[in-house]
Amino acid sequence: MTLERKLGAATRDAYGKALVELGKENLDIIVMDADLSKSTRTEMFGKAYPDRFIDIGIQEMNLVGIATGLASCGKIPFISSFACFLMCKGYEQLRVGVAFPNLNVKVVTSHGGISVGEDGASQQSVEDFALAGTLPNFTVMVPSDEFSAKSLIKQAASHKGPVYVRTSRSKAPIIYNEKTEFKIGKGIKLCDGKDVTLIATGLLVFEALEAAEILKSKNINASVVDIHTLKPLDHELLSSEAKKTGAFVVAEEHLIWGGLGSVVAQSVSQSSPVPIEFVGINDTYAESGKPEELFEKYGLTAKQIVRAAERVISRK
Helix, strand or coil, rough: CCCCCEEEEEHHHHHHHHHHHHHCCCCCCCEEECCCCCCCCCCHHHHHCCCHECCCCCCCCCCHHHHHHHHHHCCCCEEEEEEHHHHHHHHHHHHHHCCCCCCEEEEECCEECCCCCCCCHHHHHHHHHHHHCCCCCCCEEEECCHHHHHHHHHHHHHHHCEEEEEEECCCEEECCCCCCCCCCECCCCEEECEEEEEECCHHHHHHHHHHHHHHHHHCCCEEEECCCEEEECCHHHHHHHHHHHHCCEEEEECCCCCCCCHHHHHHHCCHHHHHHEEEEECCCCCCCCCHHHHHHHHCCCHHHHHHHHHHHHCCC
């Protein structure tokens, strides 16, 4: 198979379109934003259903508070802003008002990771997986392309309980199609190999696929797994891969502390311990720059995954 990098829509665009479809199907859905509806794409819902859309201004804490009230009354609130703003500024309200009472609030952020690009460190969220994952009762998901985003957003709407979904600003390479089936808590194996398993989420899934192609030319057969749901984690799939390949590389657009790598390591340490290498952001914030330049500088590329795979295989 020849892998082609064909750019599709950004996952934030897929979110906006999915919201419009959901709004038609379910009148209990209310969408709210904190002055960034054009960027988060919630404006699509606002134009279609203005009576069920609220832009409350730059008030992330209040955004969460209003959502808790709506959820307590049986509504299904979707709240959005940039990942760094909503998760950092609204964390206490998410903890006490949403997670503790286990309310049916859907938190969907945009501009996750450093692929935000030129906006700089203040608007690049590199901690959101960890923040969302430490909230009890929360489901945490990161789609990798427009098709996974649309499906997971629709599943989030029908899922009972709080959900966090990170979407991205930049266009995402197409991996799936409209017929692909996604299920919350179940990873997807995209390639089957015997030497190493490349585990990725979000925009790093395609980088992992490219890495697998490069490794194949080096006579290394790699499995590639898309973990679109970090919580609940697909322990069964990870255990199976650990027993088969005996080596993992985990790749994510997030700090290497507290993200996908941390939960994967915790999982397999309890079932089938294997050597693991981590491709992610190393205890730093990024800077302003084009997404591809930032991915290169901070090591979030296929070639970095290849190097990590070669290192981890040597440790088997």
